[in-house]
Amino acid sequence: MDDRQAVFDKLSKQVRHLEISGRTTSEQARPLSSGCQAMDRYLPGGGYQNGTIVEYLRVQPACGANYLALSAAREAMNASLGFLVVVDLAQQFYPPAAVALGIDLQRLVLVRPKSSADALWAIDQSLRCSAVAAVLAEVDQMDDRAARRVQLAAEQGGGLGLLIRGAAARSQPSWAEVQWIVRPLHGESPSQGFAKYPLSAVASRQVHVQLIRARGGRAGANVVIEIDSMRGELREVVRHEQTAAMHLAAQLARPARASNSSRSGEPGTGSAIA
Amino acid sequence: MLVTHPDLANRALVLQSRDARRGLVVAAANKLAQQQGVRPGMPLSEAVAIAKLEVREHQPHEDIDALCSLAEQAQQFSPIVGLESLDKQPWPGRTLLQPECLLLDVTGVATLFGGEEHLLASIAQWLDDQRYLGCLAIAGSIGTAWAVANYALRNPRVSPQSSNHSRFQSIPPAGDRTILEQLPVAALRIESTVVAALKRLGVQLIGELWQLPRDGLASRLGQHLLTRWDQALGIIDEPIATLHESPEWQVEQSLEYATENRQTITEVVRRLCRELALRLNRQNRGALRIVCRLDLVDTTPLVMCLGLFRPTDDADHLQALLTGQLEHQLSTRGGAALWRAAVQATLVAPLVWQQTDLFDVQSTGQRQQLSRLVDNLSSRLGRQQVLQANVERQSQPELACTLSPMTGRRMDGQKQSTNRKLSSRLARRRAEPSPDDPLRRPIKLLASPVAIDALAIADGPPTQFTFQGKTYQVHNHWGPERLESGWWRGPSHRRDYFRIATTDGSWWWIFRELNSSRWFMHGMFD
Numbered sequence: 001m002d003d004r005q006a007v008f009d010k011l012s013k014q015v016r017h018l019e020i021s022g023r024t025t026s027e028q029a030r031p032l033s034s035g036c037q038a039m040d041r042y043l044p045g046g047g048y049q050n051g052t053i054v055e056y057l058r059v060q061p062a063c064g065a066n067y068l069a070l071s072a073a074r075e076a077m078n079a080s081l082g083f084l085v086v087v088d089l090a091q092q093f094y095p096p097a098a099v100a101l102g103i104d105l106q107r108l109v110l111v112r113p114k115s116s117a118d119a120l121w122a123i124d125q126s127l128r129c130s131a132v133a134a135v136l137a138e139v140d141q142m143d144d145r146a147a148r149r150v151q152l153a154a155e156q157g158g159g160l161g162l163l164i165r166g167a168a169a170r171s172q173p174s175w176a177e178v179q180w181i182v183r184p185l186h187g188e189s190p191s192q193g194f195a196k197y198p199l200s201a202v203a204s205r206q207v208h209v210q211l212i213r214a215r216g217g218r219a220g221a222n223v224v225i226e227i228d229s230m231r232g233e234l235r236e237v238v239r240h241e242q243t244a245a246m247h248l249a250a251q252l253a254r255p256a257r258a259s260n261s262s263r264s265g266e267p268g269t270g271s272a273i274a
Numbered sequence: 275m276l277v278t279h280p281d282l283a284n285r286a287l288v289l290q291s292r293d294a295r296r297g298l299v300v301a302a303a304n305k306l307a308q309q310q311g312v313r314p315g316m317p318l319s320e321a322v323a324i325a326k327l328e329v330r331e332h333q334p335h336e337d338i339d340a341l342c343s344l345a346e347q348a349q350q351f352s353p354i355v356g357l358e359s360l361d362k363q364p365w366p367g368r369t370l371l372q373p374e375c376l377l378l379d380v381t382g383v384a385t386l387f388g389g390e391e392h393l394l395a396s397i398a399q400w401l402d403d404q405r406y407l408g409c410l411a412i413a414g415s416i417g418t419a420w421a422v423a424n425y426a427l428r429n430p431r432v433s434p435q436s437s438n439h440s441r442f443q444s445i446p447p448a449g450d451r452t453i454l455e456q457l458p459v460a461a462l463r464i465e466s467t468v469v470a471a472l473k474r475l476g477v478q479l480i481g482e483l484w485q486l487p488r489d490g491l492a493s494r495l496g497q498h499l500l501t502r503w504d505q506a507l508g509i510i511d512e513p514i515a516t517l518h519e520s521p522e523w524q525v526e527q528s529l530e531y532a533t534e535n536r537q538t539i540t541e542v543v544r545r546l547c548r549e550l551a552l553r554l555n556r557q558n559r560g561a562l563r564i565v566c567r568l569d570l571v572d573t574t575p576l577v578m579c580l581g582l583f584r585p586t587d588d589a590d591h592l593q594a595l596l597t598g599q600l601e602h603q604l605s606t607r608g609g610a611a612l613w614r615a616a617v618q619a620t621l622v623a624p625l626v627w628q629q630t631d632l633f634d635v636q637s638t639g640q641r642q643q644l645s646r647l648v649d650n651l652s653s654r655l656g657r658q659q660v661l662q663a664n665v666e667r668q669s670q671p672e673l674a675c676t677l678s679p680m681t682g683r684r685m686d687g688q689k690q691s692t693n694r695k696l697s698s699r700l701a702r703r704r705a706e707p708s709p710d711d712p713l714r715r716p717i718k719l720l721a722s723p724v725a726i727d728a729l730a731i732a733d734g735p736p737t738q739f740t741f742q743g744k745t746y747q748v749h750n751h752w753g754p755e756r757l758e759s760g761w762w763r764g765p766s767h768r769r770d771y772f773r774i775a776t777t778d779g780s781w782w783w784i785f786r787e788l789n790s791s792r793w794f795m796h797g798m799f800d
Contacts, residue, residue, distance in 0.1 A: 058800075060779075060780055061780060061798060062718075062781055062798035063779060063780055064799065064800065065800060066717045066718070067717060067800070070717065081640075082640065085647075090718070092719060092720060092797075093717070094671075094715060094716060094718055094719035094797065095665065095675050095677075096665055096671075096674055096675050096715045097712075097715045097716060100711065100714065100715060105662075105663050105665065108663060109648060109662070110660075110677065111659060111660050112659050112660075112661065113655050113659060114655070114656075114659065118654070118655055121654070122651055122655065125647060129644065129646070129647040130640065130643050131640040131641070131643035131647065132644070132647065184778065184780055185779055205781065227713065229711070229713045230711070231712075232712030232713075
């Protein structure tokens with residue numbers, strides 16, 4: 001039994017080596033944060049690599065995938081002081097939301113192509129440009145050739161390609177380095193919401209992400225992320241059942257901090273450990 | 275504006291601008307608005323009171339942009355194209371101090387088009403094709419042509435029956451005097467005060483003005499009136515201030531034999547690019563706008579306009595952009611023979627360009643890379659497709675963000691400074707997005723709100739709604755956030771916005787129009 005385990009470990013290590021063999025060491029040195037520490041933890045190398053494609057697959061519209069991708073784009077922009085190109089085929093991207101996320105509009109180029117062929121071309125061209133830190137685009141239909149082309153473009157330019165795709169893309173061939181599947185969760189029950197957040201403040205939003213592909217790492221991680229409505233941070237949420245015990249342990253360890261976090265988070269859903 | 279937003283064509287539309295003394299006034303009104311009695315120059319509040327209107331902000335630079343690009347293309351009709359030169363005050367009948375007319379020197383050109391009438395007809399056709407309504411006149415002097423176009427053809431009281439085609443008229447050389455006599459004195463391009471003074475004297479028409487003794491007019495009404503008088507009759511010559519900076523930025527080549535061969539055409543364009551780049555380089559200048567015109571045998575010329583993000587004198591770059599467009603155009607037009615090609619830089623700026631505000635990117639290399647990318651994108655996708663976003667202080671979400679093309683214009687880094695000073699800090703904080711409240715605005719906003727069916731209790735939030743054929747149950751909501759457009763902006767939009775979380779976990783931004791109590795979908799928190 002131990003033998004088999006050892007062989008399995010050895011083989012998986014070899015596979016991982018093969019997968020990341022193309023990378024140079026300098027690229028590995030500075031990974032880009034995904035905007036969420038919990039997500040970074042599950043990524044090989046502790047973040048996204050420069051010059052790669054990251055795909056967020058969403059199961060339904062308006063589920064929060066764009067928010068996660070924009071957070072990653074912001075981190076990439078801050079790391080290299082480069083530009084963000086948003087390829088917006090649907091003509092719906094609303095820049096004030098990006099401002100609220102801390103993205104400088106002076107460094108945002110909004111491209112609104114008229115056809116999906118033009119959109120793919122724009123993604124390709126933007127990724128090839130070394131001044132571009134990240135390209136954010138929604139791509140529903142992409143054949144494997146186009147996907148490969150986009151990946152090569154990212155490799156050449158050294159920027160991060162953030163693609164938002166439908167869940168159907170899961171079964172399609174992909175050249176992405178990392179794939180997340182994004183599922184929405186609903187937070188607390190309405191009655192609590194009415195009472196606690198009458199007008200201005202909004203309860204934080206929860207999103208469940210699953211790592212379904214990570215070259216050079218292990219896929220399968222599940223993370224529940226909360227978008228903090230006050231600061232816009234992304235933090236991990238530990239499920240309710242576990243929270244009580246964790247919370248108690250945290251209180252025993254560091255009373256002041258634990259009580260702080262329980263005040264800012266909602267007691268119903270759990271406290272932050274970030 | 276109607277050219278870019280055809281959906282507005284069927285509504286009464288006015289553009290507002292801010293007058294220093296009178297507050298918000300109507301800068302322009304479309305035909306439907308004018309039928310309801312709205313006139314340019316009237317206070318906006320008055321206009322709103324008498325008609326149901328769609329009000330938009332007047333963007334002077336967009337007018338100028340559109341006029342300039344028309345001027346660039348109009349070079350297919352005449353080599354000398356210019357904008358009218360203005361006086362210090364707007365002329366009577368105009369609310370804005372900005373050029374509205376294009377002047378073309380067509381001396382000796384008409385014969386190439388088969389006579390003046392044919393020339394006018396083809397210009398009118400060219401305008402109609404682009405969905406512009408033009409008023410055209412050819413006359414012996416700029417003054418007469420201007421007067422006829424503005425006062426004989428451009429009828430301020432638009433009748434509903436009037437067609438949507440451009441109107442034109444050609445004045446025979448001897449007819450100047452007779453036609454001018456019938457026109458009001460304002461057609462002489464004189465100040466409003468002079469027009470008023472003449473009116474007090476009982477002089478309404480130019481013909482009546484000519485009856486007065488000329489000697490006394492200069493001392494009473496100013497020398498300017500006499501100058502305009504003489505200009506109208508062609509006694510004094512009037513220059514056309516051409517739009518292009520100087521003729522040295524134009525290179526042209528005529529072919530001995532017309533050719534259809536694509537390789538040859540591309541090579542000709544290439545050579546012209548190199549020549550232009552060389553000239554630019556010698557003077558340390560860079561082009562911001564390039565117009566390439568290919569005159570084809572038997573059809574209308576092919577005009578390609580190119581906007582650039584940063585001034586450039588790089589021949590390879592220009593070549594690549596132009597040939598890219600050329601291939602696209604030739605493949606759609608195909609089969610016409612080229613006999614003359616011209617490449618011209620219509621907007622030129624010094625090469626050393628300081629844009630500290632726009633780019634805090636350290637390395638110049640990175641900056642160059644980006645400008646190449648932007649040029650590339652806008653050359654293939656179109657200028658209007660590659661945009662820069664600006665956040666405005668407006669409560670109405672559609673107006674809170676403006677998009678402008680990144681290429682083909684000179685940028686000055688001093689914007690909004692006056693706005694900033696006037697506004698209180700609190701108001702600004704409320705209107706502008708901030709990281710303190712990241713979930714306040716959706717990441718995606720529908721171009722125009724979509725009406726939805728919703729079930730709601732009285733004034734409360736909806737409990738269920740249907741959007742795009744799917745029914746959603748509301749799980750949680752936040753709001754209402756009431757957003758109203760100012761009463762001075764025309765018919766007010768009063769909306770109660772709700773952030774809605776549905777039972778399947780999606781988040782939407784929907785509102786109830788308070789005037790009609792109907793529900794609309796406006797955005798999604800994606």
